[in-house]
Structure formats: C-alpha cells, structure tokens
Amino acid sequence: MFDFEILNTDGKARHALMTVNNKQVKTPLFMPVATKGTVKTLISEDLEELGVQALISNMYHLLLKPGIEKIEDAGGLHQFMNWDGLIFTDSGGFQMIRSDFDNEVTSKGVTFNSDQDGKTYEITPEKCIQLQKRIGSDIAMCLDYCPPYPADKGELEKSVMRTKEWAKRCKKQGDNIFGISQGGTIPELREKSCKDIVDLDFEGNAIGGLSIGEPTELMYENTKISTSVFPKRKPRYFMGLGSPIDILECVKMGVDIFDSAYPTRNARHRTIFTKNGNIRIDKRKFGEQHIPLDPNCDCPTCRNYTRAYIHHLCKADELSWMRLASLHNVKFMMDLMEDCRKAISENRYDSFKEDFIDSYTVC
Ligand SMILES: [Zn+2]
The missing domain is CATH 3.20.20.105 (Queuine tRNA-ribosyltransferase-like)
Incomplete structure (x- = not known):
C-alpha cells in the first residue's frame, strides 16, 4: 500500500506523511x-x-x-x-x-x-x-x-x-x-x-x-x-x-x-557538521577542547564524548572516531529535517532557512 498525505504547506515547501507497507515516515x-x-x-x-x-x-x-x-x-x-x-x-x-x-x-x-x-x-x-x-x-x-x-x-x-x-x-x-x-x-x-x-x-x-x-x-x-x-x-x-x-x-x-552518503563520508574524512559551520576535528586546537562536538546536539557522541577525545582517537588512528563522527553527522541531518518540518508547519520556512544559512558557513 502507498499513501502520501500533505499536512502543511508553506509556499512550495511541504510537510507530509508518506505511508508505505504500513510504515509511516514524515517528509521532508x-x-x-x-x-x-x-x-x-x-x-x-x-x-x-x-x-x-x-x-x-x-x-x-x-x-x-x-x-x-x-x-x-x-x-x-x-x-x-x-x-x-x-x-x-x-x-x-x-x-x-x-x-x-x-x-x-x-x-x-x-x-x-x-x-x-x-x-x-x-x-x-x-x-x-x-x-x-x-x-x-x-x-x-x-x-x-x-x-x-x-x-x-x-x-x-x-x-x-x-x-x-x-x-x-x-x-x-x-x-x-x-x-x-x-x-x-x-x-x-x-x-x-x-x-x-x-x-x-x-x-x-x-x-x-x-x-x-x-x-x-x-x-x-x-x-x-x-x-x-x-x-x-x-x-x-x-x-x-x-x-x-x-x-x-x-x-x-x-x-x-x-x-x-554526504554526512557519513564527511565523518570518515574528519569533517563534523555543526550549526555554526563544519569543523575539521583533526585540527590541533580541538585537541584542547573538552566540550561536545556541538554543545547543542544530543546525539550519543555529544552526550558522552568530547572534541578532545575524538581528536585524540583520530590522531591515534583508532577506528572508533569514524563511528562517533558518523553518529553525530547523521543526527545533525535528522535534526535539520525535523527543524524543516516544524518550520513548514509553523509557516516560517523562509526565515528558518535564511537564519540557518547565515550561521552555517562551510569551512
Ligand atoms: Zn552530536
């Protein structure tokens, strides 16, 4: 079975429920x-x-x-x-x-x-x-x-x-x-x-x-x-x-x-997504920072580990850093899409998009 129900629109942007084989997902x-x-x-x-x-x-x-x-x-x-x-x-x-x-x-x-x-x-x-x-x-x-x-x-x-x-x-x-x-x-x-x-x-x-x-x-x-x-x-x-x-x-x-594959490929190349732009975790300065990858993120990595620790794992070639970075980057994308859906539902998609782009600068 297949169903696509549009719940809200804001301009051309849509927030919908898609149901396939009794599994329901939210879009975007x-x-x-x-x-x-x-x-x-x-x-x-x-x-x-x-x-x-x-x-x-x-x-x-x-x-x-x-x-x-x-x-x-x-x-x-x-x-x-x-x-x-x-x-x-x-x-x-x-x-x-x-x-x-x-x-x-x-x-x-x-x-x-x-x-x-x-x-x-x-x-x-x-x-x-x-x-x-x-x-x-x-x-x-x-x-x-x-x-x-x-x-x-x-x-x-x-x-x-x-x-x-x-x-x-x-x-x-x-x-x-x-x-x-x-x-x-x-x-x-x-x-x-x-x-x-x-x-x-x-x-x-x-x-x-x-x-x-x-x-x-x-x-x-x-x-x-x-x-x-x-x-x-x-x-x-x-x-x-x-x-x-x-x-x-x-x-x-x-x-x-x-x-x-962008979030996971970037993670394996040591690039971490944050709302204030992407960071290269192997840069020396992050080795001194005993804070989460993104202090606003509640992914398993940010809840439990620091920039300094993940920087160390990179430098020591310990494979677990790829997993920790991937967990974070995938959660970043999930949060981004949730924010899109919310902004569309509240008819403020354009201002949400502009605010996000203003603070997000790709390094
Ligand atoms: Zn995180």
Missing part, C-alpha cells in the same frame, strides 16, 4: 545511504536511536555481494540487516553504467562482466525491479540512464528517450515504484523527461542526473523545472543530494525526499 525526509546493506560504521540500532526513518540501499551492489538469493534466504533485506524502517533501493543504473567492468548499454538493458565472480550479468528494466522486490524493498527505483556530467545534447537526448522506454517497462512490474527523470541541465530536455515520467503515473517522481558536478545555479534551475512539472499530490525525490544548504533550497522548491 533525509535517508542515509546503506549501499551494501549498512550505513558505514553504524548498526541498525544506532539508526533507530538517531531517529532515522528510512534508508536507501543499492540493488547492484547487493546483487554482486552477497547475491540476491542469500538475502532472500535471510527473509529479505529488513531481516538480513535487522532494520524495521523503510527501505528504498536504487537500481544501481548509475553504478552499472560507470563501473570499470566491461559494460554494454542497449535498448534492452545493461550487460556487464563482474570481476568479483567472473559472471556476466544482464539487467533489463523488468529484471531490475524484480530483483529489488525479491530482496523486500519498500520502494523500488526505475532503471534509468544517467550520462556523466558534462554530456553533450545528443547524449542527453538519448538518455531522456532511453529512460522513458525503460520506465514504461519498469512500470509494468507492479506498485511502489518511483520513476526517475533525466535531461541533464538542458531545461527543455529536463522538462520533457519529467513529463514523460509523470505520464507513467508512478507512486513518486525522482530527479536524477543532477548533483553530479554541475554548477549549483544550474542544479537549482533544473530542480525548479522538475518540481513545477511533478504533480503536487505525489512525493518528489532528489536523488543523491546531501549538502544541508542545497537541501534547504530544494525543500523550498517543493522537494520532499533526499539521500546521500
């Missing part, structure tokens, strides 16, 4: 990335404690390791990774097309050779959805064709056409599927692709092929086009966007769902 929603069935350095109990409502895994990675059958044998991905929350799965089209493996993309689908097991895999749009459903995904994403940035107009036209044809075939595989639009940063192609996807009447509509290296203004321009074409009554999902400021700008344009 940020999903940590569990590419291979785990959010790096964290366990499922951590995610629950941090207030994570949903995560996104990747069918392509799980297909190669440990294999779809093994996850089926475990009773599905929820059981396998001990996670009761919502699971989105990405098709892995993005990775398959870019992988170092020999791959061939035709109208039929993607064929690639894996150097992990020496096998040849043929992923058609139909098979892509079937595999996601076999592992118990709550929301499956269509197989799309996303050329790298920058791509020429001809390549983008081809990707819009192929993405539409593949989406038609994905749609026939059942319910709880989101379509993905392409079109790069060429407004007329972006608009065409969004219309193509909307016509197919998926449960939700996603923005693909942005946040892959293009200038921010072009990303915003094409996001605005997408949200003006996508119907209001359905969720809108910007795939792969994780920077707090970009998320706030896109919520203002009417995007509901985001995912990215």
Whole structure:
C-alpha cells in the first residue's frame, strides 16, 4: 500500500506523511545511504536511536555481494540487516553504467562482466525491479540512464528517450515504484523527461542526473523545472543530494525526499557538521577542547564524548572516531529535517532557512 498525505504547506515547501507497507515516515525526509546493506560504521540500532526513518540501499551492489538469493534466504533485506524502517533501493543504473567492468548499454538493458565472480550479468528494466522486490524493498527505483556530467545534447537526448522506454517497462512490474527523470541541465530536455515520467503515473517522481558536478545555479534551475512539472499530490525525490544548504533550497522548491552518503563520508574524512559551520576535528586546537562536538546536539557522541577525545582517537588512528563522527553527522541531518518540518508547519520556512544559512558557513 502507498499513501502520501500533505499536512502543511508553506509556499512550495511541504510537510507530509508518506505511508508505505504500513510504515509511516514524515517528509521532508533525509535517508542515509546503506549501499551494501549498512550505513558505514553504524548498526541498525544506532539508526533507530538517531531517529532515522528510512534508508536507501543499492540493488547492484547487493546483487554482486552477497547475491540476491542469500538475502532472500535471510527473509529479505529488513531481516538480513535487522532494520524495521523503510527501505528504498536504487537500481544501481548509475553504478552499472560507470563501473570499470566491461559494460554494454542497449535498448534492452545493461550487460556487464563482474570481476568479483567472473559472471556476466544482464539487467533489463523488468529484471531490475524484480530483483529489488525479491530482496523486500519498500520502494523500488526505475532503471534509468544517467550520462556523466558534462554530456553533450545528443547524449542527453538519448538518455531522456532511453529512460522513458525503460520506465514504461519498469512500470509494468507492479506498485511502489518511483520513476526517475533525466535531461541533464538542458531545461527543455529536463522538462520533457519529467513529463514523460509523470505520464507513467508512478507512486513518486525522482530527479536524477543532477548533483553530479554541475554548477549549483544550474542544479537549482533544473530542480525548479522538475518540481513545477511533478504533480503536487505525489512525493518528489532528489536523488543523491546531501549538502544541508542545497537541501534547504530544494525543500523550498517543493522537494520532499533526499539521500546521500554526504554526512557519513564527511565523518570518515574528519569533517563534523555543526550549526555554526563544519569543523575539521583533526585540527590541533580541538585537541584542547573538552566540550561536545556541538554543545547543542544530543546525539550519543555529544552526550558522552568530547572534541578532545575524538581528536585524540583520530590522531591515534583508532577506528572508533569514524563511528562517533558518523553518529553525530547523521543526527545533525535528522535534526535539520525535523527543524524543516516544524518550520513548514509553523509557516516560517523562509526565515528558518535564511537564519540557518547565515550561521552555517562551510569551512
Ligand atoms: Zn552530536
């Protein structure tokens, strides 16, 4: 079952309840990335404690390791990774097309050779959805064709056409599927692709092929086009966007769902999010500071550990700092989204966004 109920709007920003397979999540929603069935350095109990409502895994990675059958044998991905929350799965089209493996993309689908097991895999749009459903995904994403940035107009036209044809075939595989639009940063192609996807009447509509290296203004321009074409009554999902400021700008344009490895990848690169800007915890001065990473945060790390201690763990190459930093950064994103929802409900989204951006300066 699938339901999307808008509770409040403030301008184009929306606060909604999305119900999928009896699991309810609030939007605007940020999903940590569990590419291979785990959010790096964290366990499922951590995610629950941090207030994570949903995560996104990747069918392509799980297909190669440990294999779809093994996850089926475990009773599905929820059981396998001990996670009761919502699971989105990405098709892995993005990775398959870019992988170092020999791959061939035709109208039929993607064929690639894996150097992990020496096998040849043929992923058609139909098979892509079937595999996601076999592992118990709550929301499956269509197989799309996303050329790298920058791509020429001809390549983008081809990707819009192929993405539409593949989406038609994905749609026939059942319910709880989101379509993905392409079109790069060429407004007329972006608009065409969004219309193509909307016509197919998926449960939700996603923005693909942005946040892959293009200038921010072009990303915003094409996001605005997408949200003006996508119907209001359905969720809108910007795939792969994780920077707090970009998320706030896109919520203002009417995007509901985001995912990215950004908070956990930054944590593992020693960058800690705070409301007063990001800090590099390995800088010498933090070794002297016996205060939490962010004194306003109530994550397990900030409740129990100090900047000086985490700085020491970094310097001593003790792996636990990655976990402590990841706990904090994921909680930062959960709090940010909760603040967005509250501000929308109280009709003060614009002032909330401006205040946040004023105090948040990325170092
Ligand atoms: Zn914290």
